[in-house]
Amino acid sequence: MWICSVECCQNASVRVTGDCFICGRHLCYKHVAPTFHTCPDLDDEKDYYPAYMQADQKEIEMISKKINYAALESHARDLRLGISCHAITLPLDRKTQYEVIGGMNVHIKVQFEDGVTWLARIRRTNATSPPPVVRDYIFRSEIATLRFLEKLNIPSPRIHGYALEGDVGNEVGVGYMFIEELPGTPLCWGDLTHGQTRKIVAQMADMAIEVSKHPMDSIGALHLPSPGTIGPIAREELCDLVNGNLRTLGPFTSMQDYWATYLQSILAQILDRQLYTLHPIDAYLIHRFLLDLVPQVWTAEKEPCYLKHADDKGSHILIDASANITGIIDWEWALFAPASFALNSPKALFHIQDFFAGETALSSSESYFVECLEGEGRADLAKVVREGKQSLFFDFCCAFDGRTDWEGWMGVFKGLRKCVGVDDGLNWDEWKQITLKRYENDDGVKQLLARGALTD
Ligand SMILES: [Zn+2]
Ligand SMILES: [Zn+2]
Known part of the structure; x- marks a missing residue:
């Protein structure tokens, strides 16, 4: 899927285990070996988790910096024919992050003045994410699935609009879909x-x-x-x-x-x-x-x-x-x-x-x-x-x-x-x-x- 990140190496990187969340590189079978790649791995819990959390924080800060919140609000407002709204910026402190930051996606709440709340669903971007062309392919398939679900008697998020990162006219800086926020908490x-x-x-x-x-x-x-x-x-x-x-x-x-x-x-x-x-x-x-x-x-x-x-x-x-x-x-x-x-x-x-x-x-x-x-x-x-x-x-x-x-x-x-x-x-x-x-x-x-x- 990816080519090895090490300079001059043209090998295919190893899927999953070669995608290092911590240093953000894609490594081939040669360069994923501990002699070349020295990031702590899962067996080394004491060093792994702090390094993981640090990389996680860095990624969220990067995503937040990329997002043009005013452009996001403008698109949401247009979709609701002028009802004004406010997008809540991604929280950067860990205590509040868990609600809006998942393993695959982050969600930005968009609150309209009439009480309606949408979520802008945005894919996370790190070494474990697929290349943009694959990411967009999967993103578009998810949108098509949500549209299919509208016909079914199953409570699933309604989709209200979307834009891919590379779409002409997308000034938000990232790809996103607007979905309805559903009530409830995850089953446990x-x-x-x-x-x-x-x-x-x-x-x-x-x-x-x-x-x-x-x-x-x-x-x-x-x-x-x-x-x-x-x-x-x-x-x-x-x-x-x-x-x-x-x-x-x-x-x-x-x-x-x-x-x-x-x-x-x-x-x-x-x-x-x-x-x-x-x-x-x-x-x-x-x-x-x-x-x-x-x-x-x-x-x-x-x-x-x-x-x-x-x-x-x-x-x-x-x-x-x-x-x-x-x-x-x-x-x-x-x-x-x-x-x-x-x-x-x-x-x-x-x-x-x-x-x-x-x-x-x-x-x-x-x-x-x-x-x-x-x-x-x-x-x-x-x-x-x-x-x-x-x-x-x-x-x-x-x-x-x-x-x-x-x-x-x-x-x-x-x-x-x-x-x-x-x-x-x-x-x-x-x-x-x-x-x-x-x-x-x-x-x-x-x-x-x-x-x-x-x-x-
Ligand atoms: Zn690494
Ligand atoms: Zn390599």
Whole structure:
């Protein structure tokens, strides 16, 4: 995606682990090594967090300096035909930042004199952000998704206007979209009673049913200017920049088509030293194995496709004090996919420890979710969730961040092998030995072994 930031180095930088939030550089497999790159990493908590906070503060100050608040207010006022408004500048002190600064976006509140509040949603810009052309591609897809959601009976932010950073006439200095501010606070299960939890799960089931009433015809994402048709997937992992030109994947006609293409792209990036540079052979073997499992886990048939939130772990749900869902937010990276993927159990319902230990039984929240779907006469959707662990484990095994959580990767990989009944019960060393033999004639395996990967 990026080229290495080190002068005269033309290597592709390593995705994710080569993007250093602290020094702001993109580093290739050579220059990300500790002999060249000396920023503290996650294993070094004492030095990492202060350095991280400092870089974070610097980035927010930079964004705030770039924003022309008067131009932002002027655009908002024009959109509301002259109702005057005031944009609240980004707070620079840490105590108040958490409300408006997320991991991906910052929000500037725009308050109108008639009491209406909008948010100007602005992408953060740091070494972990994609290049501008990819960022804008994903931004525009999010806008198209929000427009699609207006047709659905799901509380999502209405979009009132937008401008990309490079748009002619955009004097604000950054790209932004104006969205409605929704009431409520992010869902946190730990704060809720049993009754409130069940009330929310029941509403989530209603929303899954609502989504199921709005199918599209292929796997991919929505885009501007024609939000009625499905185009390529709008996610960094499935995008690339080649000589400045955006390369995307999709749309796809079947899940077999989607997974085979995605896995082949991951395998190619491992060989190209853009992914898993610390344990390339382990990662290659897992993804190579997943590629062989595709026909067993996913269908080759064309199926109706439904909207899937890309990060449905719970904080995307806003609730009020009476446990009513007041909003579903953060729609970047959303895609359309068949029910087996899009209408499977949301992450918010997982028993996290059990899931990442490879437990194949439903969590208590998932069981209640299934009960609600059945109660609404949707045995078809209940079946998707009840039989959904195999596809969830498959999905999580793919592109897992094994560096930060190797145990978790091994857990979901164990769960997958149990579900599909292939190599079930083998420990990692046994599996790796058998699999190296199984793929000894695979060109990629031969290439990696010949390269003598350092840490495998
Ligand atoms: Zn660094
Ligand atoms: Zn380099």
